[in-house]
Amino acid sequence: MVSKISDRLIVTLLIIAILLSVFSIVMTLSLSVNSQAYNSPEIPQGNTQANVEITVAPNPLAGEANAGAGG
């Protein structure tokens, strides 16, 4: 009877030891994730160009030759 209890106790302790070891490994691996070097974020590339657009429709009646006024 004493021998069975002792064996069960040993088994329990060994299981606890295994679980603790697994837990420790997981924690260590998580540490490796947290300690990874962070790469610099990409440098934002701004839009450095702007457009000025205009559409000029012909007006044959505009200009000095017609009324000679304005401008």
Next chain:
Amino acid sequence: MPGQGDNDMEEQMSSGVGYAVFILAVLAVGFAAVNSYFAFDKYSKVSQLTGLTGSEGYVNVTVSSVISVNFTKDSVLWGVGSVTTGQNNASLLLTAGSGTAVTRGNWSTTNVVPLSIENIGSVNVSLKVKSSNNAATLFSGSAGHRTYQVNFTNSDSAACWNDTINLRAWYDANDTDPGTKICSQMGFLDTQDQLNISIWLVVPYDGTTGALTSVLTATVATAG
């Protein structure tokens, strides 16, 4: 010479419980070995980021400067229009804060807004702006009846420091390299990092017709 203890172990090994204990013990030792390997391996690398090196250490962090500007409003789109009959030119004035005005022409002012440029980097910069055209190359036509000018104003207070031109003054669009130096120092703080660019076009009656486009290009460098 085998003793009583060896006999007990042989008996236990021969039983199911003893065998299970043996397997579990082997597994425990294996996990412990793997754990030790990872622990020692990672422990030596932690110091690379945290500076946790024992009695003393340092953290080495390099922050790079970012030099970048962005046209937050990058297009002035005057639609279709023409010079009013009998007039020598039409004036299309687009000013930040003062709205738009078209005289002697029939272009619509709807949705026409000034250009805006912002320093989105992390340092003060010097700013130059170059145009792909001047009035002559954009419109052709008579010299006395065409204009293509730009005007820079602070959108944010004191965005442009040590300006080498006069803000709020009109200048001909500069199509020569490297452009016109607008600011010796353009701020990067959110409260002082934005300029507006007003555009004034005078369209001659005898100029090129059709779609006309000019491109303004901003170049920046670290402010000295």
